[in-house]
Amino acid sequence: MNFSCCWFNPDRSPLDCPHIAEGEEHLYSAPRKRFVEKCLNCNWFQHDIAEIPESDPLKRIVYILSEEYKEQKEHLQALSAFLTSKSREIKFLHELSLVLQTSMELDEVLSVAMTAITSGKGFGMNRAFLFLIDRDRNLLVGHLGVGPKDYEEAWRIWDEVDRSNFSLKQLSSEFYKSRIDSERAKFQEILEQLSVPLEDAGHIFNRALRERRTMQIDDGFDNPEIDQKLVRTLGVGRFIVMPLISRNRSIGILLADNFVTNKPISPRDLQSMQTFAFPLAFAIERASLYGRLQEEVDKQIQANRKLQEQQELIVRMEQMAVVGRITASIAHSIRNPLTAIGGFARSLLRSNNIEERKGYLEKLVTEAKNLDDVLEEVISYSQSLHPEMDLWDLNQLARSVAREMQPLLDEKGLSLTLSVKEEIPKTLFDYKQIAYCLRSVIHYLTGLIPRGGIIKLESSQKDNIFRLSASDSYTRLTAIEKSELLTPFLNAETLGEGGGLALCQIILERHGGTLAIEDLPEGGTRYSIILNKEVQV
Amino acid sequence: MSRILIVDDEASIRLLYSQELADEGYKVDTAANIAEALDLLTKNSYDIALLDIKLKNESGLDLLQKLVKEQSEMAIILSTAFSCYKDDFSAWLADSYVVKSSDMQELKDEIKRLLARKIAA
Numbered sequence: 001m002n003f004s005c006c007w008f009n010p011d012r013s014p015l016d017c018p019h020i021a022e023g024e025e026h027l028y029s030a031p032r033k034r035f036v037e038k039c040l041n042c043n044w045f046q047h048d049i050a051e052i053p054e055s056d057p058l059k060r061i062v063y064i065l066s067e068e069y070k071e072q073k074e075h076l077q078a079l080s081a082f083l084t085s086k087s088r089e090i091k092f093l094h095e096l097s098l099v100l101q102t103s104m105e106l107d108e109v110l111s112v113a114m115t116a117i118t119s120g121k122g123f124g125m126n127r128a129f130l131f132l133i134d135r136d137r138n139l140l141v142g143h144l145g146v147g148p149k150d151y152e153e154a155w156r157i158w159d160e161v162d163r164s165n166f167s168l169k170q171l172s173s174e175f176y177k178s179r180i181d182s183e184r185a186k187f188q189e190i191l192e193q194l195s196v197p198l199e200d201a202g203h204i205f206n207r208a209l210r211e212r213r214t215m216q217i218d219d220g221f222d223n224p225e226i227d228q229k230l231v232r233t234l235g236v237g238r239f240i241v242m243p244l245i246s247r248n249r250s251i252g253i254l255l256a257d258n259f260v261t262n263k264p265i266s267p268r269d270l271q272s273m274q275t276f277a278f279p280l281a282f283a284i285e286r287a288s289l290y291g292r293l294q295e296e297v298d299k300q301i302q303a304n305r306k307l308q309e310q311q312e313l314i315v316r317m318e319q320m321a322v323v324g325r326i327t328a329s330i331a332h333s334i335r336n337p338l339t340a341i342g343g344f345a346r347s348l349l350r351s352n353n354i355e356e357r358k359g360y361l362e363k364l365v366t367e368a369k370n371l372d373d374v375l376e377e378v379i380s381y382s383q384s385l386h387p388e389m390d391l392w393d394l395n396q397l398a399r400s401v402a403r404e405m406q407p408l409l410d411e412k413g414l415s416l417t418l419s420v421k422e423e424i425p426k427t428l429f430d431y432k433q434i435a436y437c438l439r440s441v442i443h444y445l446t447g448l449i450p451r452g453g454i455i456k457l458e459s460s461q462k463d464n465i466f467r468l469s470a471s472d473s474y475t476r477l478t479a480i481e482k483s484e485l486l487t488p489f490l491n492a493e494t495l496g497e498g499g500g501l502a503l504c505q506i507i508l509e510r511h512g513g514t515l516a517i518e519d520l521p522e523g524g525t526r527y528s529i530i531l532n533k534e535v536q537v
Numbered sequence: 538m539s540r541i542l543i544v545d546d547e548a549s550i551r552l553l554y555s556q557e558l559a560d561e562g563y564k565v566d567t568a569a570n571i572a573e574a575l576d577l578l579t580k581n582s583y584d585i586a587l588l589d590i591k592l593k594n595e596s597g598l599d600l601l602q603k604l605v606k607e608q609s610e611m612a613i614i615l616s617t618a619f620s621c622y623k624d625d626f627s628a629w630l631a632d633s634y635v636v637k638s639s640d641m642q643e644l645k646d647e648i649k650r651l652l653a654r655k656i657a658a
Binding site for chain 1: 547549550552553556557560591617618619636637638639640641
């Protein structure tokens with residue numbers, strides 16, 4: 001027999017094997033592996049098997065083994081290709097899911113999707129067009145097109161991509177940063193031409209959406225069911241139309257073709273693209289919703305800013321109103337005594353008998369004193385803004401004020417009982433201002449209590465809270481009355497009369513304290529000057 | 538002799554006005570609050586009422602509304618230390634509005650004008 005194969009022919013070396021390529025040199029020294037991978041497809045080996053005489057039973061067996069092996073190998077190769085395709089699909093879906101988790105930007109999501117469809121590292125289609133549903137206009141609107149416009153551009157781009165060796169993620173990132181706007185502009189005209197009204201039920205875009213299935217067209221130019229304007233605009237008769245549906249809601253459609261290579265779209269490619277249609281639709285919907293949400297948030301922020309400006313304006317106006325009210329109150333408090341002083345003085349000047357109107361002089365003195373009191377109160381108000389803090393004994397202040405108020409109490413026929421908690425430690429406050437507060441409270445009570453009434457003055461201290469309370473057992477105030485009492489300059493009559501409880505409240509707030517007005521269970525009202533050592537300013 | 542009612546919570550103002558207007562030849566009564574004023578109005582008839590707006594815890598404007606309804610023959614002058622009440626709609630019910638001043642000429646002129654109008658009517 002004339003053997004050709006390197007196994008049997010001593011003149012043939014494995015080095016002569018035409019099937020061992022560069023990088024497979026290890027097969028020279030691995031005969032078993034070389035046999036399995038190369039020999040069964042080698043013509044020399046097949047020739048040598050054919051040379052085995054028919055009478056040799058091994059010839060039949062070797063032939064069966066050889067054919068079976070080749071068949072299994074083809075299966076394995078097909079399986080490998082399938083796994084490669086699935087691997088690519090999983091990789092793409094993984095990258096898409098990463099974008100889903102990290103990006104709320106519609107253009108960023110689309111960059112990944114369109115790059116994946118059109119790059120060789122993805123689905124390898126030549127071009128892709130995205131159409132989104134505009135419900136306001138009832139239109140399927142061309143949103144983005146990606147891919148080369150002609151042959152030259154195609155080869156240039158593919159060459160660049162090949163040389164760059166970018167991953168899919170890098171490609172999409174680069175696309176998002178520098179190419180998306182130019183791509184959009186490049187296909188603007190086509191996108192506008194291909195926009196379709198949603199009521200055009202026969203259009204393939206609407207059919208794909210309605211039937212919720214991918215449509216593969218191989219004969220667009222000759223297919224009467226396909227809009228010829230679409231085919232002419234695309235310039236190809238072979239393309240796929242994929243509906244994008246998220247949670248039963250139609251988002252849009254994706255059209256992909258092989259405009260440059262005119263390569264047929266394999267069922268496997270189609271299946272892979274369908275797999276990623278759902279997450280893509282979900283991502284687009286989510287990004288769109290986020291975009292709209294962002295718009296609403298921006299509107300809300302704008303509205304809040306305007307509201308804040310309005311509030312600031314109102315506060316400024318209120319401040320101006322307060323200033324106006326203070327001015328009017330002071331003017332009122334000054335004008336009354338001033339009218340009396342001027343009036344009496346004029347009357348005296350005109351009078352021929354001054355002796356007869358001598359009583360007017362007393363009125364002049366009284367009204368001048370009233371003016372002094374008004375001035376004192378205005379000054380107290382301005383001083384209340386800057387208390388002079390020092391350590392003082394609250395009981396000493398209570399005793400001193402009680403003594404000071406005795407003439408007024410006598411005049412009104414009232415009495416005051418003083419009950420102090422001994423050994424209250426000294427605490428920080430502005431003596432003059434707190435004394436003013438206590439005087440104001442007592443003065444206010446003298447105007448309410450009937451003759452013969454009693455004012456109870458008490459001091460107490462618990463932890464950091466120091467309290468001076470004046471109470472009666474006759475009056476009862478409504479909540480509105482209590483609130484009005486503490487509103488500055490609400491009643492101009494209080495100016496100069498020492499009844500400025502609102503001023504007391506301001507003073508006490510400046511001290512980190514408050515003026516509390518409480519109903520007593522047994523009847524009457526308690527007015528408490530409260531100082532808090534913890535929050536003293 | 539024309540009769541005038543002065544309603545003002547300030548004792549000095551009551552004294553001053555009553556003296557000045559008495560010197561002008563009017564018969565003058567005074568009230569320190571609304572209750573006193575209403576009491577006098579049930580007993581006497583007045584040609585003019587001179588009302589202060591701020592009466593301690595009462596409002597002269599409340600009395601004004603009551604008098605406009607029940608004493609339509611009587612002219613009413615609002616006299617107040619506030620000038621801002623001129624913008625209050627309630628104040629428009631009065632026949633005249635005079636801001637308190639040590640120079641009482643404006644008040645006296647208004648009284649004369651209103652009395653003359655009353656006679657002409």
